[in-house]
Amino acid sequence: MPMIYYVILVISIGIVALVIARRRAALQIQGAVKQHSRPHYHGWWAFLLATVPAILLIIVWSIGSSIYVERRIDAQLPQQAADGPIASRSLALSLVGRLADALHRLDAETLANLPSSFEELRPKLAEKGVALAPDTQDYMIPIAVEANRTGDALQMTGGVLALLLSIAGAAYGIRSIQPRARARNNVERVVRWGLLASSMIAILTTIGIVLSMLFETFYFFSSVSPLDFFFGTVWDPRFAAAGATDSVGQFGLIPLLAGTLYIAFIALLVAVPIGLMSAVYMAEYASPHVRSIVKPALELLAGIPTIVYGIFALVTLGPFLRDLSAALTGGSPFIQAQSIFTAGFVMGIMLIPVVSSLSDDIITAVPRALRDGSLGLGATRSETIKRVVLPAALPGIVGAILLTASRAIGETMIVVLAAGVAARLTLNPFEAMTTITVKIVNQLTGDLEFNSPQTLVAFALGITLFAVTLLMNIVALYIVRKYREQYE
Amino acid sequence: MTDATLERLPVAKAPARRDIGLKRRYAAERRFRFYGLAAISVGLVFLAVMLLSIFGKGYTSFVQTSVLLPITFDQKVIDPQNKRDSDPNVLVKANYPVLAQRALAERLGISPTDKPQMAALKGFVSDGVRTQLRNMVVADPSLIGTTKDVWVLAGANIDSAFKGQIDLDVAEGNRKVSDKQVAWMNQLRDQGVMEGKFNTGLFTFGASSRPETAGVGVAIVGSFYMMLIVLVLALPIGVAASIYLEEFAPKNRLTDIIEVNINNLAAVPSIVFGLLGLAVFINFMGLPRSAALVGGLVLTLMTLPTIIIATRAALAAVPPSIRSAALGLGASKTQTVFHHVLPLATPGILTGTIIGLARALGETAPLLLIGMVAFVADYPTTPLDPSTALPVQIYMWANEAERAFVERMSGAIIILLVFLMAMNITAIVLRRRFERHW
Numbered sequence: 001m002p003m004i005y006y007v008i009l010v011i012s013i014g015i016v017a018l019v020i021a022r023r024r025a026a027l028q029i030q031g032a033v034k035q036h037s038r039p040h041y042h043g044w045w046a047f048l049l050a051t052v053p054a055i056l057l058i059i060v061w062s063i064g065s066s067i068y069v070e071r072r073i074d075a076q077l078p079q080q081a082a083d084g085p086i087a088s089r090s091l092a093l094s095l096v097g098r099l100a101d102a103l104h105r106l107d108a109e110t111l112a113n114l115p116s117s118f119e120e121l122r123p124k125l126a127e128k129g130v131a132l133a134p135d136t137q138d139y140m141i142p143i144a145v146e147a148n149r150t151g152d153a154l155q156m157t158g159g160v161l162a163l164l165l166s167i168a169g170a171a172y173g174i175r176s177i178q179p180r181a182r183a184r185n186n187v188e189r190v191v192r193w194g195l196l197a198s199s200m201i202a203i204l205t206t207i208g209i210v211l212s213m214l215f216e217t218f219y220f221f222s223s224v225s226p227l228d229f230f231f232g233t234v235w236d237p238r239f240a241a242a243g244a245t246d247s248v249g250q251f252g253l254i255p256l257l258a259g260t261l262y263i264a265f266i267a268l269l270v271a272v273p274i275g276l277m278s279a280v281y282m283a284e285y286a287s288p289h290v291r292s293i294v295k296p297a298l299e300l301l302a303g304i305p306t307i308v309y310g311i312f313a314l315v316t317l318g319p320f321l322r323d324l325s326a327a328l329t330g331g332s333p334f335i336q337a338q339s340i341f342t343a344g345f346v347m348g349i350m351l352i353p354v355v356s357s358l359s360d361d362i363i364t365a366v367p368r369a370l371r372d373g374s375l376g377l378g379a380t381r382s383e384t385i386k387r388v389v390l391p392a393a394l395p396g397i398v399g400a401i402l403l404t405a406s407r408a409i410g411e412t413m414i415v416v417l418a419a420g421v422a423a424r425l426t427l428n429p430f431e432a433m434t435t436i437t438v439k440i441v442n443q444l445t446g447d448l449e450f451n452s453p454q455t456l457v458a459f460a461l462g463i464t465l466f467a468v469t470l471l472m473n474i475v476a477l478y479i480v481r482k483y484r485e486q487y488e
Numbered sequence: 489m490t491d492a493t494l495e496r497l498p499v500a501k502a503p504a505r506r507d508i509g510l511k512r513r514y515a516a517e518r519r520f521r522f523y524g525l526a527a528i529s530v531g532l533v534f535l536a537v538m539l540l541s542i543f544g545k546g547y548t549s550f551v552q553t554s555v556l557l558p559i560t561f562d563q564k565v566i567d568p569q570n571k572r573d574s575d576p577n578v579l580v581k582a583n584y585p586v587l588a589q590r591a592l593a594e595r596l597g598i599s600p601t602d603k604p605q606m607a608a609l610k611g612f613v614s615d616g617v618r619t620q621l622r623n624m625v626v627a628d629p630s631l632i633g634t635t636k637d638v639w640v641l642a643g644a645n646i647d648s649a650f651k652g653q654i655d656l657d658v659a660e661g662n663r664k665v666s667d668k669q670v671a672w673m674n675q676l677r678d679q680g681v682m683e684g685k686f687n688t689g690l691f692t693f694g695a696s697s698r699p700e701t702a703g704v705g706v707a708i709v710g711s712f713y714m715m716l717i718v719l720v721l722a723l724p725i726g727v728a729a730s731i732y733l734e735e736f737a738p739k740n741r742l743t744d745i746i747e748v749n750i751n752n753l754a755a756v757p758s759i760v761f762g763l764l765g766l767a768v769f770i771n772f773m774g775l776p777r778s779a780a781l782v783g784g785l786v787l788t789l790m791t792l793p794t795i796i797i798a799t800r801a802a803l804a805a806v807p808p809s810i811r812s813a814a815l816g817l818g819a820s821k822t823q824t825v826f827h828h829v830l831p832l833a834t835p836g837i838l839t840g841t842i843i844g845l846a847r848a849l850g851e852t853a854p855l856l857l858i859g860m861v862a863f864v865a866d867y868p869t870t871p872l873d874p875s876t877a878l879p880v881q882i883y884m885w886a887n888e889a890e891r892a893f894v895e896r897m898s899g900a901i902i903i904l905l906v907f908l909m910a911m912n913i914t915a916i917v918l919r920r921r922f923e924r925h926w
Contacts, residue, residue: 001888031838040543068552073773075860090650097774120705178585184820188610188820188821190821191822192732192736192822193738194509194728195728195729195731195732196730196731196736198728199728199730199732199733199737200727200746201725201729201744201789201792202729202746202749202750202753202792202796203745203746203749205749205753205764205789205792206752206753208748208764208768209756209760209764212764212767212768212772213760213763213764213767215767216767217883220499235526235575235719242865247564264649266859274527274530274531275527277523277524277526277528278524278527278528278531278583280524281521281524281525281527281528284527285524294528294532295523296916297532297535298528298531298532300489300912301531301534301535303843303846303847303850303908303912304538304849304850304905304908305850305851305879305904305908306769306852306853306907307850307852307879307883307905308538308542308850308901309538310728310886311882311886311897312538312541312542313884314886315894315897315898316538316546317539334637343535349534351531352531354635379518380513380514380517381517382516382517382520382521383513383516383517383518385520386520393514406755407755407845409757410756410757410758410759410760411757412757412758412759412853412855413852414882416853416883417883418901419887437757440759440763440857441853441856441857443758444762444763444766444856445856451818455525458763458857459763459767462759462760462763465757465759465760466757466760469755469756470752470756470758473751473752473756474748474752475757477751477752478645479904
């Protein structure tokens, strides 16, 4: 019986406890003593006592028992795994794990007289719709059966313990109903802890991102030197056959970083002037009526998924520019269908609403008095904007541009579709170049073997990307916040 | 002498206005204003061009060319040895395309013995006819031996030609339909048995290697599962986190760290969340690749900051007097928040949630990394089954070479945009309807 059923049972016990406790508390109300808490608080307190400890136990127990079972399998492997055709232990471990999962699907009769060779077992599993890797070995079958037995026994014990704990909690909750019992305070304390736990998820996510990527990156650096990665100028990750170590390939970050920055630069060249001018017009000139139409339209531009921009660049704009350049020179096109310019331009269009909405907020935050002072001295509106409003808003605008740049660097779908996959160093914006995000996608799609440098490099790229964007975001948020405080 | 000095003195007339370059400055003003307008128009024009180009390429995908064929369910073809009662597999394995080919030959008046003509018929009708007829016969074996008029899909190239997307002036060898096929096509059209019908397959089919039987049905179900998971997880967690930060959190180090964290997570590139999902959910926790569950979890983490930021703004907008009144009447802090502040903040929270969901629905990059780029032809029954998502399906079609797939892809984008538009409009309407200014 999987653990989820125990969870459902525990919750049902909790609901029963809730109903009973509320009824009891309601009966007490008719007594003379004034109650501290309303009856439903007694009910909820009993519910929490019955469910929370039991569910925590189930979670901890499941994690613990799965680690224990894996250890057991691992302990039984060595003498046989060494001389088998399977080189790596982790592969053997995962094969046994998958076999054990598959055996769970068989009925009791087949399990009782299980064939000892995998050749005979395979068709029976196939009947149940389970396909297993052909390199599963015969010796793994008893280990898998044993692992299943241990696992089931552990699960059973844990489940029963959880049920007992739940019943005990419910009983305690129901027994402790007194007129002066502070059930409401108890419930509220639990609620508050729950709220705190929810907000900790944000921290957990960050820790998860950093740890998981650091972990894989260290793996990667054990086969490729960090110097070769950060300062290498050649990107050529040959996809080697599983297990072969002689052709590691070269993993130079420089061409990818250069492509990323080049495309982001072109995108900013498009987005910043247009976005900024739109924001200025919207904040300073536009009538409320125009504003109420144009602003949602620009937001619409921001709401379009980036894949749509990517497709537009790939299917429409790229071929159009190529044909246009061919017509201009009357022969061979000098703009390739996938090029830095196409990707950067489309990305720039995508970023216009980002720049404009961020700067709009910042420009409107500049105090009215500054404008009035300038206008009162006889400056025209554009002079006021250029000489007073924009300089006053400058720190905020710099922050906004930094945030936009970090979006541009981390953008994926547009460059995957429009920038090309050739990792090279070039200054010609009409040729294809590739970016960090494109390579992360390339290295991780398709069939992958997890422990090869070819896939692990994606995590090294990912943490580089994360570090760069994080730095930009922190600086940008700091500047923006500082700026806001200045005028508040 | 005095005359001379007088002459040199300025004539006492009204002083000319000092030239402060007003003309120039007003011109600059007009120019500046024009730049602003131009910037906005560039953005809007581009929006229009992009939408028009996609609609122009995609609207034809909602119509699919079909042919009405009198199919004779010939027992000699389907079940020559008459053993379908003992072996149901016979009906599954039978050669159904032959039935359609014969019916088509009959329609066109081609003799079945005319080998070259029959060979030219190949590809005229979609190979998807196999599944279509099989499902009919398996559902109702009594059809065998009868003749029935059935609408079957035309092949992808015929479909393109019928819609006029293939330039028939090009030399015959350089285009995908032969003159003979075009002649047949016109013949069938004149007979009134070939026409464009509304393409329901686009909404019900799954992935397919043939454009005419490829659809986004499976992808929509996958996306739906993911949105459900995001809604069930991200909304409660996000609201709980915001309530804590806005109403309960003491001003201390931990609170500061949480706030900075949330703001940063909102700006982390989405692909990084994909890497997190791959390393933690798939590699470490052993959840299956390509499962909607993993996709939903990744999108949840990605959407949380958006929802938290929106919810905090909504909570902060509830005036303190509401809180003071509730507290003054003896409500506890928790009761105040849950009974009074939260209900008043609901419209803002819902708006933020819908916008977050819309972003998650269009997100592609993280899903590529957790194996959603998969050829999934069957509907997933649980969130643990292999599935794909609408934007990922679009991405996969973008990598196909055939032009019929470009049409499908644009059609799928239109569907995606319609969903997003509906969500955003709901959000705007909610905001307009229920927003309160205190």
